[in-house]
Amino acid sequence: MRLKFYSLIVMLSLNGVAAFGQTPNNYEWCGTKGITPWFDYYRQNREAIAAERGEGDTAWLYVPVTVQITGTDSGAGYYPLEQAIQSICQMNEHFEQARIKYYLMPGDPVRYLNSSYWHDHEWDGGADLIESNRIPNRLNTFIVADPAGNCGYSWYDAIVMSKSCSGYGNRTWAHEAGHHLSLPHPFVGWEGFDWDYSQPAPEDIDGHLVEKADSSNSYIAGDYFRDTRADYLNYRWNCNSNSESTVVQHDPNDVAFRSDGTLIMGYSYDECGAVFTPEQITAMRDNLQDTNPWGHSEYLQVTEAGAEIDDDAVVQLAMPIDSQAVQFNDFTLHWEPVPNATLYAVEVFLFSNLTPRLFYQTVYNTTSVTVTKSIPNNRTLYWRVRAYSEWDLCQPAGVQQVGVFKTKNFSATNDLESAVLAELSPNPVAAGMPAKLLLTSDENMEAALTITDASGRQCQRQTVNLSFGENIVEISTESLQAGLYTLSLQNEKGTILKRLAVTQ
C-alpha cells in the first residue's frame, strides 16, 4: 500500500498535476498545498460513501501519535516534551467538535532524533526525515527547528511542525492534522498565487474552478465544501469583530465578500476562531474510517479511551523536601507514582513564586530524575512535578505540592568552601583592567583577601565583609605586572584559593 502511495505521488508529479507530493511554496505559513489523492477520490464519491456509512456516525475515534523531536547532530535544540504534550492537549480541544481524540502511543510516546540535516531542513531534508523515521499505524508528528521555512506542513503521510509554532494557544497542529485527514485549505488553488484582491477573481486557476461568493458552485470548485465559504486569502490575515477578513474579495462575477476567520483550515490568525465545519468533520471521519489506500483506518486500534488521571491527583514529593541539602551539581529528585500516570514534568525554580525555572525535564515511566547541569550552589530552591499519561495530556487543574531543598558543595575541602562560592572573571584579565570576584555566601562573615605573585610575595591585602547572598569584590590590577597570581580568601572557617592570570 505504501509503495503504491509513493508511486502515485511520482506519477502525479510527472503529470504536473497540482498535488500533495509537489514541493510546497517556501514562504507560506503552512507548507501544504493542493488536493490529496484521497480527497480527490472522496469528493467524487461523497454520496456513495455517505450511503454506505449510513446515519449515526457519532462514535469517538481515537488516533495514536508518536512525537519525534529532532535536535542537532550533537543533540542540542530539542523542543521540550512538556510543550509537545500541551500542543496535543490543544489539538484535542480543537478536534473535540469532530469527536476525534489524539493520544500518545502507549510504550512509544516520544523519540529523539539527532540530525542537523533534519532539524533545520529544506524539502529534500524533510522528505528524508519522514521516509527514514515514519512508523506505521499512527500519526507521525515531527517537531523540528525549521521545516523548510514554514510553521508546519503535512506531507508524505506525516505532519512536521516547527518549534516556534507549537505549544498551547496555537492552531497550527490542528491545521496540519486537518490536512493529514485529507482537508485542503478553503482557499485551495490560490496557494502562492499572486493576486490583486480588489479585482474580480478569475473563473479558474490552472484549471481549478474558483468558488463563488454565493456558494453556487461549491461542490465543483474551491475546497469542494459548501459550508466553508469562498476564501482566496493565501497569507496570514487579521479578522474584524465578526471574525471575518478585513480584506474584501471579489468573486468571478464581481460579487464582494469577506472570508470566514473561524476556520482552522484557513490562514486567519489563531485568535479569530477554531472551527471545523460539519462537512469538513464528515470528510475527516470518513478518511479515518476508510480502508482504501490513503484512508487511515489502520489508526483506529482502540474503541474506548484509556484511563485518565484523577483530576484532583497531587504528586507526592519524596526527596528532597523540608530544606534537605543536596550536592548542587549532582542530585536526584524522587516522587511517589500517581495512579495511571506515566509521564512526569519536573521543574526546579529559584524562588518560591515558581520563577525563574532553572531546570525542567519530562520523563517517562520513572519516578525520579537526576540533575547534573548547572544549578546554583548555596541556594534554597523549589521544585514540583506534574503528572500526565498517554491518554491524559492536558494540564492538571489541581494545585501541586512544592518541595524545598538547599544546594551545597559537599566535596568542598573546608567549611569556607562549602559556605561561599567564588567565581573570578574575566580571567585572564588585561593589566590595568579590574577583575571581579563574585562571592555567593550563605551567611554574613568577615574574611581576609590577599593576592600573591608567582614567587610568593604578597601584592595586596584587604578585609572583605560578606553578606548573605551575592557579593562583588573588585580586584584592581593597576599595580600588577603580567603574570600568574594567587587570590586567597581566608578566615577561621578555612581558605578558598583562586588563580588569576594578568596579561599585557
Ligand SMILES: [Zn+2]
Ligand atoms: Zn495548511
